[in-house]
Amino acid sequence: MSPRRASRRRLVVVGNGMAGARLVENVVHHAPERFDITVIGAEPGGSYNRILLSGVLAGDRSPTEIVTHETDWYAANGVGLRAGEAAIAIDRAQRTVATDAGAAVPYDALVLATGSHPIILPVPGATLEGVVTFRDLRDVRRMVVASGAGGRAVVIGGGLLGLEAAEGLRRRGMAVTVVHLMPFLMERQLDEPAAALLRESLAQRGVAVVLSAETMAVTGAARASGVSLKDGRSLPADLVVMAVGIHPNADLARAAGLTCRRGVLVDDGLGTSDPAVFAIGECVEHRGRSYGLLGPIWEQAQVLAGRLAESDEATYPGSAVATSLKVTGIDVYSVGEFAMTAGSEEIVLEDCGRGAYRKLVIEQDRLRGAVLYGDVADGGWYFELIRAGGAIGTMRDGLIFGRTFARRAGDDKRPPPLGVAEVAAS
């Protein structure tokens, strides 16, 4: 450990998830000498990649494989880690954070990266044994154990997490039914045709999907034994997974009197209503939006690290959002705004025979959103186009066919149409 210097400021990061760990890594990288850093993390051990939990559930990876920062890493970089210790209060006047271990950790700058809570439906039986969420390694372990005996699982929620959970449980040998409130799957990322392809693909591998289905209760005496729906149906279940969404975990900030709405309110510098307190990740609300995806968190971590290091005055303008569904053999990619509004235009490519579908949304000659199903190779390119925000111009005609075609279409000088071309010199 390097010797403490009076000039060093104390940076405390609450939350050792992907946002917190990423921020720390960036700060260490940008300004290794500027801060004494302490990370407070409620989960034991280092930080892991939550995105890959579905791979662990599916059995493609072991829990150790998804760890991004071992506890050694913190030590090696002079970062203090309080793992397995939850922050329970902030004293903004004293500039300390109280932990459930009884510590009061002082700070000059505080970053909240407290993540989100999984939403638990307020229905009877929601707290029964055998009802789990899909949020962390502990949830995954419970599902893996429950699936050991085979049996039936009902996953409530046909969004990204729910479908990944469903596919993971199927591969562990359970008979899985997905119950979804909306008329089509992944409605926040997909449009209806893409969702239909997805549903068909899931059906082919044996995942049943019940759409427009509102869950009224989890049934069962001691343990969950089923789910009953508003239309009167009841689905038997040995395991119930609630994957109906997340909401920002702003508990600590709210209790400390920081301005919060749905999440901790931050400005473009990712500062809260207290100049000494910052927030990033799923717990924040920025320009009215909260993000549950990796890309925006990376961007926030980078911007905030730069500002803390005083190496720049970078600001965070919000993110374009790209989503991939991590289900082996089902390629889905979604980026940007694709809900149709007045003034937006769509370009659609459907090749259902090949299980391929693409939709691009254009506004004022700029790409705003893309949904890809089947062949997602160009997703990254569309993401870049959306972020760059440039005019599409002559690329429009080939745009949906990907980078190669779009460039060609832009250059292409077509021969004149047949019949119009000189048919015969007469």
Added chain:
Amino acid sequence: MDGTDAASTRQAAIRTTCPYCGVGCGILAAPDRQDGATIVGDPDHPANRGRLCSKGAALGETLSLDGRLLHPEMHGRRTDWHTALQAVADGFQRIVATHGPDAVAFYVSGQLLTEDYYVANKLIKGFIGTANIDTNSRLCMASSVAGHRRAFGSDTVPGTYEDLEQADLIVLVGANLAWCHPVLYQRIAAAKAQRPGLRVVVVDPRSTATCDTADLHLPLRPGSDVLLFNGVLAALARDGRVDRAFVAVATENFEAALSAAVVTAGDVAAVAAGCDLDTGDVARFFALFAATERVVTVYSQGVNQSSCGTDKVNAIINCHLATGRIGRPGMGPFSVTGQPNAMGGREVGALANQLAAHMDFDRPDDVDRVGRFWRAPHIATRPGLKAVDLFHAVEAGRIRALWIMATNPVVSMPEADQVRRALHRCDLVVVSDCMRTTDTAGLAHILLPALAWGEKDGTVTNSERCISRQRSFLSAPGEARPDWWMLAETAKRLGFGEAFAYRSPADIFREHAALSAFENDGRRDFDLGGLATIDDAAFDALAPVMWPVPVDPAGARARFFADGRFYTANHRGRFVPVRPRPPANAPDGQFPLALNTGRTRDQWHTMTRTGKSPRLSLHAPEPLLDIHPADAAAGGLADGALARLRSRWGEALARVRLSPEQRRGVAFMPMHWNDQFAGAARVNAVINPVVDPISGQPEFKHTPIRVTPFAARWYGFALARRRPELDGIGYWVASLSDGFWRHDLAGEEPPADAWRTLRAALHRAGAGEWAQYRDATIGRYRGALVCRGRLEACLFVGPTPNLPPIDWLAGLFRAKSLSDEQRAALLAGQSGVGTVAAGPVVCACFGVGRLTIRAAITQHGLTTTAAVGAALQAGTNCGSCLPEIRALLAAVPAEAAD
């Protein structure tokens, strides 16, 4: 094909005659025992000596049974021959009994064989008792017939094709030989190559491919031919070139004709002004004509299809009579016919104003003679109704039963929508045809399946009076039968069995020959007496022979009238004084342009046969309206845009092609397209029903029109293995490509609606799944119908008429299964990298495209057609495309210099 194959082909080949134009080329046809045949030119036939044009060379591709009518039908339902023929006989009998014989009619065709023609003519004129039989030759030859008869007293073509090789000046008037009589054009081109002193003058308002070989092109004002040839006659007199001895001994009425010529065209400058020609060019032409003894004036539809067509013919003949340049080697007026057997029809007399075998109603002895020969119970004694009048009589209810044979008047008649109305109103419409679905067949009550070319057997006569055999080399499909058989069977059911007990075409031919010789004694030009007793084997083996063939071989001769003996009452050739008059309907403020019509190089008539050949269809997949750029600009028309043509009689749609060679004020559109191949391109619906007062031939070459932009909101293409029904689409043109139908499309409705309609139509025609692209804002849609990986159809709709290279698309249709890359490229509307577009086909024989030829010229520095031929084969077979290749050779260096 290697030498062995060629030899075996010749052994198995059957000699027959081409079914297209009036050149009448000999063909060797070797059936391939599938659907087609190997076709080569007959090296021994005098018309072509082995040559063929692009259409003739592609005949083997047109023999499939697709679309054939194979069984009799009544009211859309299949029936048997007896029932159908009994219904025909009963219908005709009932109407004759109630309304008289003039209430029935036959409308026949230059596609019929002479034997079919003969039986039709005999049945209606001798037995039913009316002369209401007219032929579609009325539309192409009637003015020549009338002109011949006024001048010669008979419908006689005086010369032979060899005159073209022996002439020192060939004047081509209103005849685009390069496209319409390509083998004659090749003979002229070959003669000119051998004997560069041969001069060729083209007289045609249009600059056509034929001008390629011309020393002088006179692009005269439409319809001003009489003025020009009156000018020639006046100039001949001025220059002292009149053959006074011949005129005095062998002709009459010279002074009147000359006087009319001098009054109307005595001054070169006035002629030039009247014809809108350069005075120097006119003077050069007059001098050339005057100074050249051996001159042949070849003329065709530009002369005939006019309200003064007969006068034009006589204006030309006057010049030849005045100089005595007629019936001698290398000299004479020469009408070339449009159809394979227009001449045969004239010989049997199957026109309403002819009787039979060059005998006429205006000679009472003839009527009596024919009546006796036929033992006819009801011989017609006066002319019947000519085509245009005939269909008006049908509409008016004066004709109530009509039998249409081997022709398609709903497409080919002027004011064609009138014909449609007439057939709708007619009590009994019988159509005998080889095709099931034509614009005319769709209006028939009774459909009778006829034999097609390759199946039927008999004779035809070409433009030089040469009778050739058409022989069958394919078996009769389904229940199809010869036309003569249907007519004879109908005659039996009408109670005339004895006079129609023919067993074979040979039987009929002998009777036809005997009639021509009956009480002839040299009084009539047409005499086949020497063939009247030909036996069946000799008929089968009959070699091409030019008439006359009198009993006494001493009376045979190659040419007529050099002896100064004509077939008029006093045996003198008659000059006809003619005065120029403009086309009947002049353009005006409302209809400011004149519409001219004609053929394209690789289509024939209403496309029922040529439409089956992908190679031929590629030359011009769509009907194009050629228009001068200034006229187009005035009408707001862009090159490649669609336009609506309107006249007082009807309308049509076509794609605009800006053509600086086109005369100002005159547009041109081809005549072929019809409702089977296009949504609204029957150009004859636009044509005025004006006829020549003497010949009754319609003025197809001049109708005032207005051309306005067709306000397409979308353009499209549909390519499909199986032909879809495209009802409800504003503009569509179908053409057969290699393995798929191509449709060029456009419409005025929102593109999204068109997309849905078209997609549904294609899906009805073919099974599979759609892969599709849509950008509704732009209005661009592309789709591919794929069945088990194989491309069934593809559809492109967009704001501009662009299509990826057709040869690339054809490759996708050939593929057993589309790769992902091909699938994406198809929907992207982009060919794969490295594909080279061939462009529209120039050489139909070898399928060589315009872009390929241009590339070869540029890359290899080619400068001659021979070099292009050596590099690409293009132009080395039929030679029909040589003018186009020459134009490319001329254009490429010029473009490179730009």
